[in-house]
Amino acid sequence: MKWNDLKQLEGLLLETEKHGAIIKEIGRSLQQQPIYSVSVGDKNPDHTIVAIAGMHATEVVGQLALVDLISKLNSENTKRLRYHFVPIADPDFLAENVQQLSEPITLPKLLSLKSIRDLEGYFTSNRYPECEAIRQLLETFPRIDAFFSLHTAPVAPGLFFYVAGKSNDCIASVADRIATMCQPSQIPLLEKDPTVQSQKALFPGFFTIPTAAEMNSSDDRDRCGTSLEFVAKKFQPSFIGVSEIPLGICTRLHNAPIEKIESFNKQLAQNAKVDLPYQELDLSTQIDLIHELVLASGKYLLKQYR
Numbered sequence: 001m002k003w004n005d006l007k008q009l010e011g012l013l014l015e016t017e018k019h020g021a022i023i024k025e026i027g028r029s030l031q032q033q034p035i036y037s038v039s040v041g042d043k044n045p046d047h048t049i050v051a052i053a054g055m056h057a058t059e060v061v062g063q064l065a066l067v068d069l070i071s072k073l074n075s076e077n078t079k080r081l082r083y084h085f086v087p088i089a090d091p092d093f094l095a096e097n098v099q100q101l102s103e104p105i106t107l108p109k110l111l112s113l114k115s116i117r118d119l120e121g122y123f124t125s126n127r128y129p130e131c132e133a134i135r136q137l138l139e140t141f142p143r144i145d146a147f148f149s150l151h152t153a154p155v156a157p158g159l160f161f162y163v164a165g166k167s168n169d170c171i172a173s174v175a176d177r178i179a180t181m182c183q184p185s186q187i188p189l190l191e192k193d194p195t196v197q198s199q200k201a202l203f204p205g206f207f208t209i210p211t212a213a214e215m216n217s218s219d220d221r222d223r224c225g226t227s228l229e230f231v232a233k234k235f236q237p238s239f240i241g242v243s244e245i246p247l248g249i250c251t252r253l254h255n256a257p258i259e260k261i262e263s264f265n266k267q268l269a270q271n272a273k274v275d276l277p278y279q280e281l282d283l284s285t286q287i288d289l290i291h292e293l294v295l296a297s298g299k300y301l302l303k304q305y306r
Ligand SMILES: [Zn+2]
Pocket: 055, 056, 059, 151, 152
C-alpha cells in the first residue's frame, strides 16, 4: 500500500472479490455512496473476528490497512476463523479528505485533513445512516469473538491502544506480540494515556477503553454510545481493541499535557517550524502494527480453544 492508494481505495476493496472475498453492500451513505462489508476465511468457523475502519474519516491509515489485510488473508490459511470487515465506514467524508490531498502526500498534509464527524461517539444513535448500516450488519452475526475499531493518532509521544474483553489472557497475548514487534524498531509503548481519557494501563501501551460517558465528562460533549460499547454489550467478545497508531513519534512530548501535543500537531499541519524533533512512522510500519493487532487475537483464540 502507498499513500496514493487512498485515491483508489474503493476500487482496491472491490478487487479483493476476485481472490475469494465476499463483498456485500450493507447500506448507503447520506450521499448515496455504497458502504461495503468484506468477508474472508473459513465459512464454518469456530471464531468470528470483526473490524471496522474510518469511523473518523481523517484517520486514513486504518482504512488502508484493512483493505490491505483482506488481500493478505485471501492468500493465507484462515482455517477455523472468519473475518468480517467494514474498511470504509464513512465514504462521503473519506472522499472529501482524499480530494483535499495533493501529491506528494506528506505528514503535514495528512494532519491538515478536515472532513471528520464522530461516527464512533454517536454509533448507537440514529444520527448517521452509516452507523445504522453497520449496526444492522453486526446484528446478523451469531457471535463476535474479537472486535476492532481502527483509529489513528497524529504525532504522539509513543504508541498506544485501548482494549477490553472478557479474556485477560487474550489481551496479555496481544500486548506481548505488539511489544515484541516494537522492540527492534524502538517504538515506545506509552505508560499512560496521553489523552488522559483512560485511567488504567493494563500493559505498557494498552489502556482500558473509556466509555462514551467518561469521554463526555472530559470534554463536555454528548456522545451516546460507541461501537465498542455496542459490541461489548451484545456479544461479550474475548477481545475488543482500538488502535491509535501515530503518524509520527515525538518522544520529547512524553508526559506533555494534551494541549501541548495538539498545538505541536497544529503547528506541524500548518507546515510551520516545530520546536521539537520528531520521527515519521512509515506507512508500512503503521499498517503492520494494525495487522498484528487484528491477527494476534485470532492466533490466541485458535490456540486456546481447540
Ligand atoms: Zn479516531
